[in-house]
Amino acid sequence: MKAKIHVTLKQGILDPQGKAIEHALDSLGFKNTANMRVGKYMEVDVNETDRVKVDSQVKAMCEKLLANTVIEEYRYELQ
Amino acid sequence: MTIGVVVFPGSNCDHDCQYIFKDVLGQHVEMIWHKDTLSEGLDAIVLPGGFSYGDYLRTGAIARFSPVMDAVKEFANKGGPVIGICNGFQILLEAGLLPGVMLRNTSLNFICKDVYVKVENASTRFTNRCESGQVLKISIAHADGNYYTDPVTLAGIKANAQVIFRYCTAEGKVTSEVNPNGSLDNIAGIMNAEGNVLGLMPHPERSAESVLGNEDGRLIFLSMLESLKKPQLTGV
Numbered sequence: 001m002k003a004k005i006h007v008t009l010k011q012g013i014l015d016p017q018g019k020a021i022e023h024a025l026d027s028l029g030f031k032n033t034a035n036m037r038v039g040k041y042m043e044v045d046v047n048e049t050d051r052v053k054v055d056s057q058v059k060a061m062c063e064k065l066l067a068n069t070v071i072e073e074y075r076y077e078l079q
Numbered sequence: 080m081t082i083g084v085v086v087f088p089g090s091n092c093d094h095d096c097q098y099i100f101k102d103v104l105g106q107h108v109e110m111i112w113h114k115d116t117l118s119e120g121l122d123a124i125v126l127p128g129g130f131s132y133g134d135y136l137r138t139g140a141i142a143r144f145s146p147v148m149d150a151v152k153e154f155a156n157k158g159g160p161v162i163g164i165c166n167g168f169q170i171l172l173e174a175g176l177l178p179g180v181m182l183r184n185t186s187l188n189f190i191c192k193d194v195y196v197k198v199e200n201a202s203t204r205f206t207n208r209c210e211s212g213q214v215l216k217i218s219i220a221h222a223d224g225n226y227y228t229d230p231v232t233l234a235g236i237k238a239n240a241q242v243i244f245r246y247c248t249a250e251g252k253v254t255s256e257v258n259p260n261g262s263l264d265n266i267a268g269i270m271n272a273e274g275n276v277l278g279l280m281p282h283p284e285r286s287a288e289s290v291l292g293n294e295d296g297r298l299i300f301l302s303m304l305e306s307l308k309k310p311q312l313t314g315v
Contacts, residue, residue: 013182013227014182014225014261016182016183016184016185016261040136065136065141066136068137068173068180070179070180071180071182
């Protein structure tokens with residue numbers, strides 16, 4: 001089963017990268033853009049077919065390593 | 080004294096730390112590869128600066144799972160002194176030995192320069208050779224030194240005098256203009272509640288010898304060595 005994981009900064013956490021990209025978009029002429037946020041996208045194959053097991057495993061991966069839950073939140077889809 | 084310097088893949092200030100403790104301060108130094116465990120009889124541990132695991136995922140996020148880190152945690156939990164410098168500080172945060180996280184510098188730039196930091200608490204085992212409010216000139220070199228934590232934790236570490244160093248002017252004024260990286264409350268270094276784990280972004284090992292033009296960083300190492308001689312000076 002494949003897990004597709006998104007890790008993003010929580011609302012209210014300053015995102016300097018997002019700000020810089022937002023300014024660049026503005027310079028490029030995309031004047032109607034705002035609130036650019038940069039996150040991470042990860043994929044991993046889990047050698048297990050039981051969806052419930054994979055779900056708890058991926059959740060543990062996110063909590064322990066893939067996201068720092070002080071500043072980041074995560075969501076994932078299983079396929 | 081025997082000082083252990085942990086070497087992660089990507090550490091690049093490990094030999095600077097070794098040099099300062101061994102050649103400048105005359106102590107015995109053991110270099111500890113991250114896959115090894117700690118030998119008996121270490122008096123203190125240094126997690127040096129660098130780019131452990133290429134800063135992949137988040138700074139320090141992967142190094143905290145290095146095999147040696149369980150022993151480092153155990154050493155710290157037993158009250159052994161641990162200093163994390165720059166990337167070492169980031170690893171301590173990810174390992175949960177210190178509260179908070181590091182964000183990217185607000186400027187997005189890697190900043191390498193001398194800065195001034197104010198000693199906010201001079202009665203710790205890492206600052207007992209400093210005066211309270213003393214201004215130290217120490218180098219920084221990082222892209223992720225923007226300290227952040229939630230308001231409750233921040234209030235807690237301030238109330239408990241765990242904020243040890245703050246970025247300031249040469250005269251010791253803490254202002255937003257001299258905050259190099261956007262760090263919350265100009266925080267440059269913090270300590271755990273027990274007073275035996277210090278993390279700081281500035282590099283005292285690069286500012287500890289007169290030939291380098293600056294010896295202020297030496298005070299931090301001398302303080303720690305002093306406290307090891309006098310165990311009653313532990314904690315806050």
